[in-house]
Amino acid sequence: MSVKTALAEIPRTIWTSIFRHSLPSSELGQAQTSFTNFFLHIHPVKVNRHTLKATYTLGLGLFSFFLFVILTVTGVLLMFYYVPSTTQAYDRMLDLRGSVAFGTFLRNMHRWSAHGMVIAVFLHMCRVFLTGSYKRPREFNWVIGVILLLLTLFGSFTGYLLPWDQLAFWAITVGTAIAGYAPVVGAKMQFLLLGDTTVGQEALLRFYVLHVVVIPLAITLLVAIHFWRIRKDGGLSRPAEADLAPGTEAVSVQVVAAPVELKPAEGKQAFGLMGLVRGPFTKVGNTPENTVYSWPNLLMAELFVFILTVAVLLVISLMFHAPLEEPVNAMHPPNPAKAPWYFLGLQELVSYSAFWGGVGIPGIEVALLMMVPYLDRKPGGVGRWFAKERLLANTLFVTFAVLNVILIIIGTLFRGPNWEFVSPW
Amino acid sequence: MSTKASEQSGDRRSFLTWFSSAALFGSAVISALANFVFLKPRATYGQPSRFSIGKPDAFPSGARIAIETRRICVAREGNQIAVISTTCTHLGCIVGVADTGFSCPCHGSRYDQDGNVTAGPAPKALPWYQVKLAPNGELEVDTSIEIKPGSYYNV
Numbered sequence: 236m237s238v239k240t241a242l243a244e245i246p247r248t249i250w251t252s253i254f255r256h257s258l259p260s261s262e263l264g265q266a267q268t269s270f271t272n273f274f275l276h277i278h279p280v281k282v283n284r285h286t287l288k289a290t291y292t293l294g295l296g297l298f299s300f301f302l303f304v305i306l307t308v309t310g311v312l313l314m315f316y317y318v319p320s321t322t323q324a325y326d327r328m329l330d331l332r333g334s335v336a337f338g339t340f341l342r343n344m345h346r347w348s349a350h351g352m353v354i355a356v357f358l359h360m361c362r363v364f365l366t367g368s369y370k371r372p373r374e375f376n377w378v379i380g381v382i383l384l385l386l387t388l389f390g391s392f393t394g395y396l397l398p399w400d401q402l403a404f405w406a407i408t409v410g411t412a413i414a415g416y417a418p419v420v421g422a423k424m425q426f427l428l429l430g431d432t433t434v435g436q437e438a439l440l441r442f443y444v445l446h447v448v449v450i451p452l453a454i455t456l457l458v459a460i461h462f463w464r465i466r467k468d469g470g471l472s473r474p475a476e477a478d479l480a481p482g483t484e485a486v487s488v489q490v491v492a493a494p495v496e497l498k499p500a501e502g503k504q505a506f507g508l509m510g511l512v513r514g515p516f517t518k519v520g521n522t523p524e525n526t527v528y529s530w531p532n533l534l535m536a537e538l539f540v541f542i543l544t545v546a547v548l549l550v551i552s553l554m555f556h557a558p559l560e561e562p563v564n565a566m567h568p569p570n571p572a573k574a575p576w577y578f579l580g581l582q583e584l585v586s587y588s589a590f591w592g593g594v595g596i597p598g599i600e601v602a603l604l605m606m607v608p609y610l611d612r613k614p615g616g617v618g619r620w621f622a623k624e625r626l627l628a629n630t631l632f633v634t635f636a637v638l639n640v641i642l643i644i645i646g647t648l649f650r651g652p653n654w655e656f657v658s659p660w
Numbered sequence: 661m662s663t664k665a666s667e668q669s670g671d672r673r674s675f676l677t678w679f680s681s682a683a684l685f686g687s688a689v690i691s692a693l694a695n696f697v698f699l700k701p702r703a704t705y706g707q708p709s710r711f712s713i714g715k716p717d718a719f720p721s722g723a724r725i726a727i728e729t730r731r732i733c734v735a736r737e738g739n740q741i742a743v744i745s746t747t748c749t750h751l752g753c754i755v756g757v758a759d760t761g762f763s764c765p766c767h768g769s770r771y772d773q774d775g776n777v778t779a780g781p782a783p784k785a786l787p788w789y790q791v792k793l794a795p796n797g798e799l800e801v802d803t804s805i806e807i808k809p810g811s812y813y814n815v
Contacts, residue, residue, distance in 0.1 A: 566728040570765035653768035
């Protein structure tokens with residue numbers, strides 16, 4: 236090969252060294268694209284058609300994930316201008332508004348996607364419950380999901396303090412005081428979280444470290460496990476019909492799993508991969524008739540949700556500004572002093588009973604949520620919204636969810652000075 | 661190797677496995693817990709819990725004076741002086757001081773002159789702090805020491 240040819244082919248050789256395949260033009264290519272690309276290989280090569288039904292998932296898990304991605308990107312950018320110091324933090328907020336290019340806009344995006352993520356994760360949980368998707372073999376993924384919900388709330392809560400304005404200071408004073416009501420460990424936990432007896436420089440630094448490092452890392456790790464388990468637990472939940480070839484009918488077959496004993500034979504013993512895989516896995520039920528290639532079908536669906544997320548967020552961030560009140564005045568609490576909105580249901584309860592509202596009821600609710608898949612083990616009704624077989628479970632869940640939402644609405648809109656009942660109209 | 665000998669060696673092996681796993685796991689847990697020791701500050705950078713509030717003359721008899729920066733209220737009756745916390749026991753807001761008692765602007769808790777709850781969601785009374793005359797003749801408050809409500813210091 237002449238030097239001239241080698242030089243001329245440099246662009247092409249570099250390109251092909253990065254991308255193993257050109258854009259797929261055949262089914263083999265479609266499969267290879269998902270299989271060999273680092274960013275795409277999180278997808279199976281083929282997915283069940285039911286997985287792509289927008290009316291089933293409503294894209295809520297993806298909304299949550301994309302909001303988290305946006306939060307990470309905007310958060311890292313904001314970190315370039317933020318100083319977690321009680322004397323500088325508020326000035327930096329004003330700088331973001333006044334002298335940093337896109338400062339206001341980035342802060343708006345970060346603020347609104349944080350609120351959005353709390354809502355999206357909550358709705359995603361409702362979807363998973365109401366379609367019975369937490370049932371075997373997806374029990375543990377539900378538990379991870381509950382932990383992710385708690386981390387989302389905690390991430391949002393720790394970020395609330397950072398602007399160091401009146402809203403931030405008193406919301407965290409009230410919020411950490413609620414945590415202080417836990418028996419035995421409450422006061423210690425509050426001290427550990429604040430690094431002092433009151434909200435001050437130590438609390439600001441601690442919340443900053445938790446907000447920018449600890450919680451995002453924990454969320455990233457758990458999201459990775461959450462996604463990985465979707466694959467290993469057999470893809471997204473779906474009704475039994477979705478695993479049948481079109482035009483066929485379900486036949487009830489009792490499969491008795493005979494435990495295969497793996498006896499070490501004399502000498503060498505080789506196991507095939509199939510011998511190690513237990514339970515449902517991605518390939519089960521995925522016949523060519525009821526699956527489609529991930530490229531481009533799944534990717535297009537994901538791209539659609541991403542663009543929708545970004546578009547809605549851009550519009551909201553252009554229309555509404557993230558709140559910034561007066562700088563902290565530790566001597567004059569606003570009346571009323573309110574926790575972040577997602578904790579106002581708790582604060583409403585705390586105004587009746589400090590222990591039950593702050594610790595008892597939320598503790599029981601979280602424990603019940605985590606135990607859901609282990610308490611409700613009936614196999615029926617998976618993969619359909621509001622399945623008849625799950626009437627009781629769904630009714631209970633919706634009641635709890637609606638009660639929490641009502642308490643939040645009361646705490647947010649119907650409570651005025653001195654926590655007295657006011658009409659928002 | 662006889663059967664008996666191999667069983668014994670299996671016992672020893674499984675014991676050692678369990679023992680070393682437990683030891684490893686135990687030390688991992690202890691190391692993790694050590695983080696909490698690290699995170700619990702030994703010295704705080706905020707306000708000291710013990711501080712001077714000036715000479716007793718600054719507080720005339722019958723006065724109830726709030727020192728907002730310290731989150732306390734100094735009450736004096738004759739020669740008797742008391743220091744009462746103004747941090748609401750409900751959710752940590754600062755209560756306002758009036759002649760009739762204390763009232764919290766955040767969630768409407770009310771206390772009488774001695775800090776006992778009279779209305780609202782506050783779960784307990786406002787604590788009383790220790791106050792003493794320091795050698796230099798100034799009053800010294802220690803908010804880390806709570807005293808029995810109603811016990812005054814004679815100046």
